[in-house]
Amino acid sequence: xxxxxxxxxxxxxxxxxxxxxxxxxxxxxxxxxxxxxxxxxxxxxxxxxxxxxxxxxxxxxxxxxxxxxxxxxxxxxxxxxxxxxxxx
Numbered sequence: 001x002x003x004x005x006x007x008x009x010x011x012x013x014x015x016x017x018x019x020x021x022x023x024x025x026x027x028x029x030x031x032x033x034x035x036x037x038x039x040x041x042x043x044x045x046x047x048x049x050x051x052x053x054x055x056x057x058x059x060x061x062x063x064x065x066x067x068x069x070x071x072x073x074x075x076x077x078x079x080x081x082x083x084x085x086x087x088x
Contacts, residue, residue, distance in 0.1 A: 005058065010035030013042075013066035021074050038070025045069065 011028070014035025042065030046053040053065040 006036065006039065007032060009058065009063055009066055010037075010039050013038055013063055013070045017067055017070035017074055021071065021078070034070050034073055035066055038068070038073050039066035040069065041072060042066050042069025045072075 011032045012035065014031035014033070017034065017038065018031055039062075043053055045068070046061075046065050051061075051065075053061045
C-alpha cells in the first residue's frame with residue numbers, strides 16, 4: 001500500500017509543480033516521475049535542516065516536501081535544457 005500512496009503523492013506534487021512553473025503539465029508519466037524524485041529530494045533536504053517529514057504520506061508536510069523537491073528538479077531540468085534540447 002505504501003508504494004501506491006507514494007505514487008499518488010508524487011503525481012500530485014509533480015503535477016502541481018509543473019503547473020506552477022509552466023502553466024501546463026508535462027504529461028501524467030513525467031509528472032509522476034518528477035514528483036517521486038522530488039519527494040526523495042524534498043525529504044532529503046528537509047532532513048538536512050532538521051525537519052522530520054514522511055514524504056510518502058498524505059500529510060501536508062509530505063506533499064509540501066515533494067512539491068518543493070519537484071520544483072527544484074524542474075528548475076534544474078529547465079536550466080540544463082532549452083525546449084527539450086540538452087545544451088552541450
